[in-house]
Amino acid sequence: MNREIKFRGQRVDNSEWVFGFYAGAPGTSCVNILTYENLQYTGDYCCHEVLSESVGQFTGLIDKNGTFIYEGDILKTYQIFSLDNIGLDSFNVIVRWNMNCWLANGIIGEKQAEISEVIGNIHSNPELLK
Numbered sequence: 001m002n003r004e005i006k007f008r009g010q011r012v013d014n015s016e017w018v019f020g021f022y023a024g025a026p027g028t029s030c031v032n033i034l035t036y037e038n039l040q041y042t043g044d045y046c047c048h049e050v051l052s053e054s055v056g057q058f059t060g061l062i063d064k065n066g067t068f069i070y071e072g073d074i075l076k077t078y079q080i081f082s083l084d085n086i087g088l089d090s091f092n093v094i095v096r097w098n099m100n101c102w103l104a105n106g107i108i109g110e111k112q113a114e115i116s117e118v119i120g121n122i123h124s125n126p127e128l129l130k
Contacts, residue, residue, distance in 0.1 A: 010050055
């Protein structure tokens, strides 16, 4: 499976989320996201300084609503307790990278992503984990 390598980060100047290429500045603590929203018109990239702790990579997975899943997202996911699907229970989990795979309370793959929903992220919505 080929997946698009892209990142997101929260802008330092206005807290908006931007999506694009990761660009660290060697020798500094500055982290930038190069966005490509204007690339089709000008051929130029826009460079946005972002909070380094907010940077997350696209997992290559999409939730049940068609939302791209990024590292640091909070997913509402479901666990089936019986074969007839009567015992569904939902819970919130954080998407993280560990040991060469994406984890969200266990390894997350396409099938789990298809029944999960991005409801926020650890930076904007930490209260969702309580």
